[in-house]
Amino acid sequence: MSKVVFGIDVGGTTCKCGTFSEDGRLLRKDEIPTRKDEGGSLILPDIRDYINGVLSDMNLTKDDVTGIGMGVPGACLEDGTVNKCINLGWGVFNAANVLSELTGIPVKIGNDANMAALGEFWVGGGLEYNSMVMVTIGTGVGGGVIIDGKPLYGYYGAAAEIGHMPLVDGETERCNCGKKGCLEQVASATGIVRTANRMLTESDMPSSLRAVPYISAKVIFDEAKTGDALAIQVTEYVCRYLGKGLACAAAMVDPEVFVIGGGVSAAGEYFINLIEKYYKEYAFHASRDTKIVKASLGNDAGMYGAAKLILG
Ligand SMILES: [Zn+2]
Structure with missing residues (x-):
């Protein structure tokens, strides 16, 4: 049997683990819990144990593995150094070296959103293109x-920390990053709900959202699609900022395509079209017609991208 590659997407609650053939076929997919206790020091040993288990199931040894690609939720360098993953309790250390010492297998790492982008570029929404910017809109x-x-x-x-582009003037609350006015504060799933709650409080406009006990980004988009005026106002506001953020990204990168992923992208064409409307309003004339498409790999994108980091 030819060699295998592991693609591991380390998330705040689970690690999505893919075993791939060297020609890029997904052979096996699992999820293991991310144990964040003890400062996140159990996470890499857990991944080692998982990998050893898979190799034993497949009658393989570490010599049959080309490498392990790993996406992590934080800033990281190409040499494997993680510069804090607050979600995991990790500080600054070389996570690639640690996992490589634990397993005896070469390891490369990347930021999880960058890995999702690489996955979409490889086999998802960015498949036909040479350059892309991906925006993942979830939590x-x-x-x-x-x-x-x-x-x-x-x-x-x-x-590519697009979520922390400081686009919103006058914001009074703090972003998770500690600053005020980040795109994420308006356009993440939680940001969309926050925006809706704010508009509901500040206006007397009748809205079906007032009768909803638990407002989610999905409910807001569903109501906007049925014509609820306040829900439409929320989605317009959110997508205006997203369009502006993409225009800023285009001014730097001028990609061939934008790929929109994450849970909120389930709002579909309505969402994509609204982002596109505002993108065209803000973008420099030469980049005005950049395509905006929906991601297609869902939660598996990061796992694919991590494997692609090894496959090259
Ligand atoms: Zn921020």
């Missing part, structure tokens, strides 16, 4: 830039 807003098939890390490992 937060993540970004990834792929140029000539390679993810952009940045000098400090913080390239």
Whole structure:
């Protein structure tokens, strides 16, 4: 049997683990819990144990593995250094070296949003293109830039932090990053709900949202699609900022395509079209017609991208 590659997406609650053949076929997919206790020090040993288990199931040894690619939720450098993953309790250390010492297998790491972008670029929404910017809109807003098939890390490992573009003037509350006015505060799933609650409080406009006991981003988009005026106002506001963020990204990168992923992208064409409307309003004339498409790999994107980091 030819060699295998592992693609592991380390998330705040679970690690999504894929075993791939060297020609890029997904052979096996699992999820293991992310144990964040003890400062996150159990996470890499747990991944080692998982990998050893898979190799034993497949009658393989570490010599049959080309490498392990790993996406992590924080800033990281191409040399494997993690510059804090607050979600995991990790500080600054070389996570690739640690996992490589634990397993005896070469390891490469990347930021999780960058890995999702690489996955979409490889086999998802970015498949037909040479350069792309991905925006993942879920609990937060993540970004990834792929140029000539390679993810952009940045000098400090913080390239493509689109969610923390400081676009919103006058914001009074703080973002998770500690600053005020980040795109994420408006456009993440939580940001969309926050925006809706704010508009519901500040206006007397009748809205079906007032009768909803638990407002989610999905409910807001569903109501906007049925014509609820306040829900429409929320989605317009959110997508205006997203369009502006993409226009800023285009001014730097000028990608061939934008790929929109994350839970909120389930709002579909309505959401994509609204982002596009505002993107065209803000974008520099030469980049005005950049395509905006929906991601297609869902939660598996990061796992695919991590494997692609090894496959090259
Ligand atoms: Zn922020």
